[in-house]
Amino acid sequence: MAETLKFHYDVDGDNFTSAGAASVEVKRKLRQLGFPAETIRRVSIAMYEGEINMVVHARGGVADVYVEPNCITIILADQGPGIPDIDLAMQEGYSTAPDNIRALGFGAGMGLPNMKRYTDEMKIETELGKGTTVTMKVFV
Amino acid sequence: MKIRQIASLLDTQVLCGEQLLDEEVFSACGSDMMSDVLAYVKDQAVLVTGLVNPQVVRTAMMMDMRCIVFVRSKRPTPEMIALADENHIAVLVSCYRMYEACGKLYASGLGNEA
Numbered sequence: 001m002a003e004t005l006k007f008h009y010d011v012d013g014d015n016f017t018s019a020g021a022a023s024v025e026v027k028r029k030l031r032q033l034g035f036p037a038e039t040i041r042r043v044s045i046a047m048y049e050g051e052i053n054m055v056v057h058a059r060g061g062v063a064d065v066y067v068e069p070n071c072i073t074i075i076l077a078d079q080g081p082g083i084p085d086i087d088l089a090m091q092e093g094y095s096t097a098p099d100n101i102r103a104l105g106f107g108a109g110m111g112l113p114n115m116k117r118y119t120d121e122m123k124i125e126t127e128l129g130k131g132t133t134v135t136m137k138v139f140v
Numbered sequence: 141m142k143i144r145q146i147a148s149l150l151d152t153q154v155l156c157g158e159q160l161l162d163e164e165v166f167s168a169c170g171s172d173m174m175s176d177v178l179a180y181v182k183d184q185a186v187l188v189t190g191l192v193n194p195q196v197v198r199t200a201m202m203m204d205m206r207c208i209v210f211v212r213s214k215r216p217t218p219e220m221i222a223l224a225d226e227n228h229i230a231v232l233v234s235c236y237r238m239y240e241a242c243g244k245l246y247a248s249g250l251g252n253e254a
Contacts, residue, residue, distance in 0.1 A: 104195060105173055
């Protein structure tokens with residue numbers, strides 16, 4: 001695998017049922033490419049939490065995944081409301097998810113912390129009223 | 141412990157994954173919060189939950205789990221069963237409550253085998 005492989009997904013914001021479909025697809029592709037199981041799990045969990053966040057908070061968005069032999073980069077971009085206080089949002093247990101989402105098993109305030117936990121680098125760029133872009137890297 | 145023993149201890153119905161019943165599993169996780177399940181990766185192969193929606197199956201897939209036990213006789217939808225089946229995850233339904241189900245599995249050695 002000499003060159004960077006790129007995958008692009010639209011994350012549907014109206015359908016909580018299908019949230020996570022892109023992460024499942026990335027997991028399948030990384031498995032076909034022969035990446036170590038632990039790397040695949042870290043990438044897919046981080047991306048899955050990100051996908052759920054985009055559906056819950058931002059009416060969906062786009063996911064781009066760049067696969068290189070030594071590094072997998074996930075970029076999740078949405079046009080949602082933005083994050084007013086990133087430090088607060090990064091605290092475990094802090095959540096602004098509505099009750100209907102909590103009833104579905106999410107909104108425990110673990111999404112962003114989990115994304116950080118499972119990746120080697122994470123950068124959040126956000127602007128209120130414009131949207132948020134999260135860039136995550138997992139080194140192989 | 142084999143998945144077959146879990147099925148027997150918890151008096152479950154097997155909705156899919158009959159072919160997985162002889163697989164060995166070594167630990168389990170009981171939760172209705174999927175983000176909490178995703179937070180603690182320790183090779184848990186079994187998810188015990190009372191939550192019913194497709195994200196339960198996706199969470200199990202992300203964690204490479206082999207078996208989901210729905211407690212309190214919760215019934216997954218046909219779509220959830222199909223998704224689990226496609227991804228080689230056994231789906232069991234138990235009439236026990238979460239507390240009892242986890243207690244029975246733990247007392248029988250699942251997750252506390254030194």
